[in-house]
Amino acid sequence: MPDPIATVETVTGVRRIEDISVARKQDDRTRLSGLDEVPVGATGRPKRDFDEPAVLPSHGPARIISLCNQKGGVGKTTTTINLGAALAGYGRRVLAIDFDPQGALSAGLGVPTHDVTTIYDLLLSGSVSPHDAIQKTSVHNLDIIPANIDLSAAEVHLVNEVAREQILARVLRKISGDYDVILIDCQPSLGILTVNALTASHGVLIPLECEFFALRGVALLIETIDKVRDRLNPAIELDGILATMFDSRTLHSREVLERVVDAFGDSVLETVIGRTVKFPDASVAGVPITEFAPEHAAAKAYKQAARELIQRGAVA
Structure with missing residues (x-):
């Protein structure tokens, strides 16, 4: 039939x-x-349990992961914050890089962005130590290098730099030994800053809103990753596609997720992040949802995403 x-x-x-x-x-x-x-998950595949990860005997060097999607509003920053906090909760030393001039990651983790050393300073001056830009967050094991609107001028300044696509990689090499994972929150574009992030990264995690127009841009992003792999960073891998803002009540959301799984197969994480008003509430409070509402389904989902990425080998 x-x-x-x-x-x-x-x-x-x-x-x-x-x-x-x-x-x-x-x-x-x-x-x-x-x-x-057999219980079936939102992706249409059998549900899986991801075990509590073992404690690491030592730390570093970091695996660098870019959270990337040229479409805005798909959950990149939310995922960077909450995935970072979840990994930190499992004993991983995490550094989050705010690589978006809007500075949403910095605001979401409650750190100052004015009159401090930011990622912009590190890109433009080789004499500034990355350690001077690192700030502690309220989450144990989770640090951040902040950004502000100054970063919007970086693309203009980097145009004439030698090996401009590799500047961020040179910065991160100086501190990668201090962390287990570095998460880069990319801006919603495929410009020189995003190419810098991809060139510096071992892997890419694509947060994808369960909405048709978000789906359309994934092929272009995959093409960009392939170009970076061919020309700048042969080692870069697609660590996974994380479905976000999923609403199981709507046929549209279920249909989009089904199409993503059909197209990308096992690259799509089993973990699915649902839509909830708790995310903006946590952002206003300047803390991850894992601390703001630790028993909420969204907090548990990001903890599961952390366990799944560890089990996949994307994170130590």
């Missing part, structure tokens, strides 16, 4: 609700083992 999802579509290319329902019922029947049904 033909697959109703693969063969029956409307003229607009959107699968019909009744066909999706039939296919899901068929899928559910295939997930029976004896008399017990």
Whole structure:
């Protein structure tokens, strides 16, 4: 019998609700083992448990991960904050890099950005020590290098620099031995700053809003990552795609997530981050949701994402 999802579509290319329902019922029947049904997660795959990670015997050198998506408002900063806090809670030493002139990461972690050394100073002056820019946050094991609006001028200043794509990599080499993971919160563009982040990184994590227009830009981002791999950083890997702002009540959200899984397979994390008003509330308080509302489903989801990335080997 033909697959109703693969063969029956409307003229607009959107699968019909009744066909999706039939296919899901068929899928559910295939997930029976004896008399017990295997629990299925939001991604349509069997749910998995990710064990509590072991304590690290030592720290460093860091694995550097860029959180990147050229579309704004998809959860990059929220993910950087809360994933960083979750990893720190599991004993990892984490450094978050605010690489967006809007400074949302710095604000979300409650650190000052004016009259302090920022990432902008490190990019433009080789004489400034990265250690001078590092600030502690309220979360144990989680540090940050902040940014402010000055960073918006960096692209202009970097145009004539020799090996301009590798400046951030040179900065981070000086401090990578102090941390287990460095998370770079990229700005929503594919300009020279983002290329710097990708050139400096071992891996890329793509937060992807479960919304159709967010899905359209992923192919372009993957193409950019491939170009960086070919020309600047052969070692860079796609660590995963993290579905964010998922609302299981809407067909649209479920449909987008299904398409992402169909297109990218195991690159899509099992963990899915739901939509909640708790995220902006935590941002206003200047703390991660793992501290603001530790028992909330969103906090538990980011803790699971941290465990999943550790199990995948993206983080030590």
